Amino acid sequence: MADVISYREAVAEGIAREMRRDPAVVCLGEDIGAAGGVFKTTAGLFEEFGPERVWDTPISEQAIVGAAMGAAMTGMRPVAEIMFSDFLACCWDYLANEIPKVRYMTGGQVTVPLVVRTANGGGLGFGAQHSQATENWAFTVPGLKIAAPATPADVVGMMAAAIRSDDPVVFFEHKGLLASKGAPAPPGHLVELGRAAVVREGADVTLVALASMVRVALKAAELLAAEGIEAEVIDLRCLVPLDTATVLASLGRTSRLVTVEENPYQGGWGATLVSVVADEGFGLLDAPVRRVAGECVPLPFADALEERVIPTVDKVVAAVRHLAAY
Amino acid sequence: MDAAELLTRYEQMAVIRRTERAAHDLFLSGLVKGTTHLAAGHEAIAVGASAALRDDDYVFATYRGHHHAMARGATPEECLAELMSRATGLCGGKGGSMHLTKASTGMLGSYAIVGAHLPMAVGAAWSARMRGTGQLAVAFFGDGATNIGAFHEALNLAAVWKLPVLFVCENNLYMEYTPIADVTAVARPAADRASAYGLPGETVDGNDVVAVRDAVARLARRARAGDGPALLEAETYRHFGHSRADPAAYRPAEEVERWLKHDPLDLARGRLVELGVAEERVSEADARARDVVARAVEAAKAAPAPDPGTALTDVWADGGAAWRT
Numbered sequence: 001m002a003d004v005i006s007y008r009e010a011v012a013e014g015i016a017r018e019m020r021r022d023p024a025v026v027c028l029g030e031d032i033g034a035a036g037g038v039f040k041t042t043a044g045l046f047e048e049f050g051p052e053r054v055w056d057t058p059i060s061e062q063a064i065v066g067a068a069m070g071a072a073m074t075g076m077r078p079v080a081e082i083m084f085s086d087f088l089a090c091c092w093d094y095l096a097n098e099i100p101k102v103r104y105m106t107g108g109q110v111t112v113p114l115v116v117r118t119a120n121g122g123g124l125g126f127g128a129q130h131s132q133a134t135e136n137w138a139f140t141v142p143g144l145k146i147a148a149p150a151t152p153a154d155v156v157g158m159m160a161a162a163i164r165s166d167d168p169v170v171f172f173e174h175k176g177l178l179a180s181k182g183a184p185a186p187p188g189h190l191v192e193l194g195r196a197a198v199v200r201e202g203a204d205v206t207l208v209a210l211a212s213m214v215r216v217a218l219k220a221a222e223l224l225a226a227e228g229i230e231a232e233v234i235d236l237r238c239l240v241p242l243d244t245a246t247v248l249a250s251l252g253r254t255s256r257l258v259t260v261e262e263n264p265y266q267g268g269w270g271a272t273l274v275s276v277v278a279d280e281g282f283g284l285l286d287a288p289v290r291r292v293a294g295e296c297v298p299l300p301f302a303d304a305l306e307e308r309v310i311p312t313v314d315k316v317v318a319a320v321r322h323l324a325a326y
Numbered sequence: 327m328d329a330a331e332l333l334t335r336y337e338q339m340a341v342i343r344r345t346e347r348a349a350h351d352l353f354l355s356g357l358v359k360g361t362t363h364l365a366a367g368h369e370a371i372a373v374g375a376s377a378a379l380r381d382d383d384y385v386f387a388t389y390r391g392h393h394h395a396m397a398r399g400a401t402p403e404e405c406l407a408e409l410m411s412r413a414t415g416l417c418g419g420k421g422g423s424m425h426l427t428k429a430s431t432g433m434l435g436s437y438a439i440v441g442a443h444l445p446m447a448v449g450a451a452w453s454a455r456m457r458g459t460g461q462l463a464v465a466f467f468g469d470g471a472t473n474i475g476a477f478h479e480a481l482n483l484a485a486v487w488k489l490p491v492l493f494v495c496e497n498n499l500y501m502e503y504t505p506i507a508d509v510t511a512v513a514r515p516a517a518d519r520a521s522a523y524g525l526p527g528e529t530v531d532g533n534d535v536v537a538v539r540d541a542v543a544r545l546a547r548r549a550r551a552g553d554g555p556a557l558l559e560a561e562t563y564r565h566f567g568h569s570r571a572d573p574a575a576y577r578p579a580e581e582v583e584r585w586l587k588h589d590p591l592d593l594a595r596g597r598l599v600e601l602g603v604a605e606e607r608v609s610e611a612d613a614r615a616r617d618v619v620a621r622a623v624e625a626a627k628a629a630p631a632p633d634p635g636t637a638l639t640d641v642w643a644d645g646g647a648a649w650r651t
């Protein structure tokens with residue numbers, strides 16, 4: 001086994017492992033076959049599994065996700081790719097009205113075991129329509145599970161859980177992490193959905209982050225440690241199920257909370273997390289909570305502008321210093 | 327179709343017609359809330375198509391879908407109980423008139439976002455092909471759906487993948503309140519689009535249960551043989567307005583009269599007489615239909631409301647609704 005694997009390779013590896021163990025798993029999407037995906041996150045699947053399991057589609061987001069839904073209702077476990085998460089808007093009916101509602105509105109008569117994978121987030125200079133962090137869109141819809149891994153091993157383990165899930169899962173692969181490397185996943189690796197990871201322990205403040213923001217939070221924690229502030233960093237991993245228990249337990253130790261979110265402040269996932277803390281963990285807090293989130297503007301193109309909008313290490317450090325002094 | 331089968335189909339249509347009338351009356355007496363989109367007038371499309379399908383084929387319908395649920399085995403009692411918000415309804419009171427579903431018989435749902443279920447039917451056909459079952463999927467939709475993107479995406483993908491799926495348009499001439507001809511670039515909203523996707527596009531008298539059965543049977547054979555999808559446009563007419571709120575005053579009286587004279591039940595009755603079936607036998611079928619629906623109304627009225635606790639079930643496959651751990 002290689003010493004390290006890239007996040008990009010982990011996506012294909014995670015899908016391949018499930019395709020090997022379950023013949024009902026099939027993939028569909030634009031350019032995912034012989035081309036291996038525009039991000040090469042499906043590289044090797046077409047060669048290993050062939051055209052009867054890896055299906056190239058036209059640019060038809062509604063047909064891709066709608067067909068995945070119909071197949072999932074009738075015995076398959078489709079893994080649909082929507083190339084950029086911004087394009088989820090083109091098939092939003094399926095993620096807002098069809099997939100999450102059909103089990104409920106039929107009184108439990110059908111299940112929809114599918115995964116919609118999508119490349120999410122900014123930092124690569126793709127401009128306003130190819131860079132948005134859209135996990136908060138899905139977070140407004142009861143009936144969708146939401147995964148957003150931060151490391152290659154988690155990509156594999158969470159992909160296994162997502163594909164085996166009998167519920168629909170939206171799987172956000174962060175574009176800014178695709179080239180990052182980490183330890184490979186051991187054989188049979190499975191990361192249950194809804195289990196956050198404490199990726200750094202600390203007694204002074206809890207930083208809760210998701211996907212690419214986990215790295216930002218960890219770097220901020222290193223800088224803060226040099227100043228004598230010990231930050232605990234939680235990788236949320238999933239938005240649904242939301243692991244509020246791990247966050248509340250951490251606040252029992254630190255009494256201070258900062259969320260680090262790439263999605264815009266307005267409607268971002270941190271708002272829901274913080275509201276749970278206000279409801280159920282107010283007594284644990286010794287300071288106001290602070291949300292470091294994306295600015296409420298479309299993602300701009302130029303580096304200097306994009307950095308101004310997306311949370312950075314400096315912004316997190318400043319927020320924590322402010323709280324520590326409270 | 328022989329006389330015995332035609333009599334069976336006639337009785338099915340009579341049950342649907344009477345169920346729709348009952349739904350209308352129950353709405354007026356305050357026992358059905360929300361809205362209903364009645365399919366009275368469309369019976370021959372559901373019953374004729376169903377007569378041509380295998381029991382394990384898949385059907386996807388729209389919010390005007392009571393006839394498809396019943397044609398695929400849902401009872402009038404299950405349907406009316408759902409409309410009346412009862413625990414015994416098809417969906418336990420979670421769906422209502424627009425979402426009648428009977429998955430156990432392959433009736434995989436009624437969808438109320440126009441056109442959304444066409445790609446789903448494509449997916450079910452794709453699934454059937456991958457599983458090698460020989461099953462067919464059928465999407466029924468209205469003329470209005472032919473102007474929405476999902477219709478075109480579904481047709482193209484189904485054609486490219488040569489899937490065993492049929493697209494059956496119930497063209498009742500009106501997109502809700504607007505004549506479909508006023509908002510569509512071609513004369514036949516469905517059939518005239520078929521050539522753009524290299525598909526056969528046929529039209530059929532949607533009020534003639536035998537003609538519908540024959541057309542669907544022919545296209546189904548073709549699709550099952552691997553020759554790909556097809557589009558069938560069945561012309562029909564609503565006996566009621568678009569929905570409960572709509573008296574359909576925008577339809578010319580002459581047009582309404584002409585179509586009411588072309589009633590699917592009358593047509594079937596005429597064919598039965600031609601086949602030598604005694605009038606009495608047909609009247610007996612009518613009487614059975616009347617009794618079944620009358621009993622269904624009483625049973626649905628007597629059924630309990632859902633346990634409020636069930637509002638928090640059936641989100642996830644484990645039966646629950648928990649969103650956090």
